[in-house]
Amino acid sequence: MPKPASLRLLVNDRPVNVASGTTVASAILLAGIPTRRSVTGQPRGPLCGMGICFECQATINGTMHQRTCQVFCTEGMEVRTP
Amino acid sequence: MTERFDILVVGAGPAGIAAAVTAVASRKKVGLVDDNPVAGGQIWRAGAAQPVAALAWFERLAASSVARLQGWRVFDSPSQGVLRAEGNDGCRDLVYNQLVMATGARERFLPFPGWTLPNVMGAGGLDAMVRGGLPIAGKRVVVAGTGPLLLAVAAHLAKKGAKIVAICEQAPLHRFVPFCASLLGEPAKTKQGIEYALSTFGSKIHTGCWPVAANGDEMLQSVTLRRREKQWEVPCDYLACGFHLVPNLELPALMKCRIDNGFVAVDDLRQTSIAGIFCAGEPTGIGGVEMALLEGEIAGLAAAGKVVEAKRMARRRKRGLGFVRALSTVTELDPRLKQLATDKTLVCRCEDVSYGRLREHACWREAKLHTRCGMGPCQGRVCGPATEFLFGWKMDSTWSTIRPPLYPVLVSSLGDPDKLEFKSDSLALAGAQDQKEIQ
Numbered sequence: 001m002p003k004p005a006s007l008r009l010l011v012n013d014r015p016v017n018v019a020s021g022t023t024v025a026s027a028i029l030l031a032g033i034p035t036r037r038s039v040t041g042q043p044r045g046p047l048c049g050m051g052i053c054f055e056c057q058a059t060i061n062g063t064m065h066q067r068t069c070q071v072f073c074t075e076g077m078e079v080r081t082p
Numbered sequence: 083m084t085e086r087f088d089i090l091v092v093g094a095g096p097a098g099i100a101a102a103v104t105a106v107a108s109r110k111k112v113g114l115v116d117d118n119p120v121a122g123g124q125i126w127r128a129g130a131a132q133p134v135a136a137l138a139w140f141e142r143l144a145a146s147s148v149a150r151l152q153g154w155r156v157f158d159s160p161s162q163g164v165l166r167a168e169g170n171d172g173c174r175d176l177v178y179n180q181l182v183m184a185t186g187a188r189e190r191f192l193p194f195p196g197w198t199l200p201n202v203m204g205a206g207g208l209d210a211m212v213r214g215g216l217p218i219a220g221k222r223v224v225v226a227g228t229g230p231l232l233l234a235v236a237a238h239l240a241k242k243g244a245k246i247v248a249i250c251e252q253a254p255l256h257r258f259v260p261f262c263a264s265l266l267g268e269p270a271k272t273k274q275g276i277e278y279a280l281s282t283f284g285s286k287i288h289t290g291c292w293p294v295a296a297n298g299d300e301m302l303q304s305v306t307l308r309r310r311e312k313q314w315e316v317p318c319d320y321l322a323c324g325f326h327l328v329p330n331l332e333l334p335a336l337m338k339c340r341i342d343n344g345f346v347a348v349d350d351l352r353q354t355s356i357a358g359i360f361c362a363g364e365p366t367g368i369g370g371v372e373m374a375l376l377e378g379e380i381a382g383l384a385a386a387g388k389v390v391e392a393k394r395m396a397r398r399r400k401r402g403l404g405f406v407r408a409l410s411t412v413t414e415l416d417p418r419l420k421q422l423a424t425d426k427t428l429v430c431r432c433e434d435v436s437y438g439r440l441r442e443h444a445c446w447r448e449a450k451l452h453t454r455c456g457m458g459p460c461q462g463r464v465c466g467p468a469t470e471f472l473f474g475w476k477m478d479s480t481w482s483t484i485r486p487p488l489y490p491v492l493v494s495s496l497g498d499p500d501k502l503e504f505k506s507d508s509l510a511l512a513g514a515q516d517q518k519e520i521q
Binding site: 039043045050073 | 217431460
């Protein structure tokens with residue numbers, strides 16, 4: 001099987017290399033950081049993986065509140081978590 | 083922008099794909115709208131080897147003239163015969179004569195101390211992350227909850243190199259006897275069961291067992307498990323925990339379709355209480371992929387006016403009902419799971435509402451008004467089914483009073499963007515969190 005193409009994105013200004021077809025939520029998990037802080041400040045990560053729980057919301061290329069489990073990484077994408 | 087269809091199908095999982103492909107064969111103009119970036123739903127999610135049946139349906143879909151709207155989320159029905167969807171580049175009105183809803187199911191999550199820690203996910207949730215590129219080789223995973231999904235997930239993760247340190251099924255062992263017997267009538271399921279058993283061979287499978295706590299400071303470090311009187315701690319990197327499935331009823335409820343005992347009521351041809359609106363797959367009863375495909379075909383035929391063919395197929399469907407009944411029996415929740423949450427355990431993860439604050443209320447509506455439970459971005463999709471189990475709160479009133487938008491959307495999607503005061507793309511109407519940002 002051919003090796004999937006690799007691409008690079010920035011998660012909180014830190015470069016993360018992923019295979020193409022990787023979701024932004026998985027890239028954030030790879031970076032080892034929470035996707036968001038809850039209303040009382042708790043760290044959170046993805047829960048449902050299918051766009052219903054909203055735990056994986058982060059800012060992608062300047063647009064806030066993106067469900068990162070439903071977005072694929074692209075080259076040079078900028079992801080920001082609180 | 084407006085698009086017109088004879089038949090519009092919502093949801094591109096097995097049921098939706100089957101409905102669309104079947105309907106389009108009758109020379110109807112068919113649209114298939116789905117919120118994920120690629121078709122397949124949850125069970126046929128990309129990123130893993132697909133079963134032969136899935137490949138065949140994907141091929142039929144690709145070869146068909148079905149108009150695909152992938153990455154579009156239906157959030158409103160502004161007038162009869164119209165659904166409104168939001169995508170990456172704006173908003174579209176989808177006009178239809180007949181509607182097939184194949185909105186699928188989500189996992190049921192139950193709160194226990196530590197369940198909000200990062201790396202505690204749904205069973206399907208972790209599987210989705212791995213299919214979405216998360217490397218899992220060498221990671222220690224505890225799989226817990228209930229239902230056949232647990233074994234499927236454990237088998238897939240094991241294949242990807244994960245170390246499955248424990249599989250915990252809440253149901254007691256004796257309940258699996260009738261369940262396994264129901265599989266024997268279906269060769270495809272029997273084969274799959276044997277495959278799962280082989281690939282999880284060597285993993286510890288505990289029945290009548292569940293997690294009582296997830297431990298760690300900022301991230302999961304271990305899980306405390308309990309079986310009968312025995313309690314023990316297992317270090318792990320991920321906890322994949324889901325308590326079977328609950329149907330996605332938001333759209334059927336918005337369309338005012340009758341909901342009976344937590345599922346969309348349909349006739350033999352999958353028509354709901356509203357003429358011209360059909361429903362197929364998990365929202366009408368959790369039955370698995372083969373059942374969803376059959377129901378999708380029936381709905382597609384019926385929506386296209388092929389009543390004789392639809393009736394013939396409906397008779398075939400009846401043969402699979404033994405498995406559906408066995409599935410609901412085996413996944414029945416142990417009442418002791420109600421005692422996992424302590425007063426401090428959060429139940430609503432969006433608004434951080436604890437069990438202690440909720441248990442003084444009599445019903446879901448009262449709890450919402452006093453605590454904001456279920457009023458965050460997920461709109462009760464996670465905590466609703468949990469409170470239904472924990473407190474016996476009925477969701478009927480929720481379904482009858484549901485209002486658009488079904489999902490948080492951009493302000494510009496809610497009306498004529500030129501007439502709105504807010505035009506920033508970053509503004510979303512959701513819960514308190516967003517309102518704070520707007521202020």
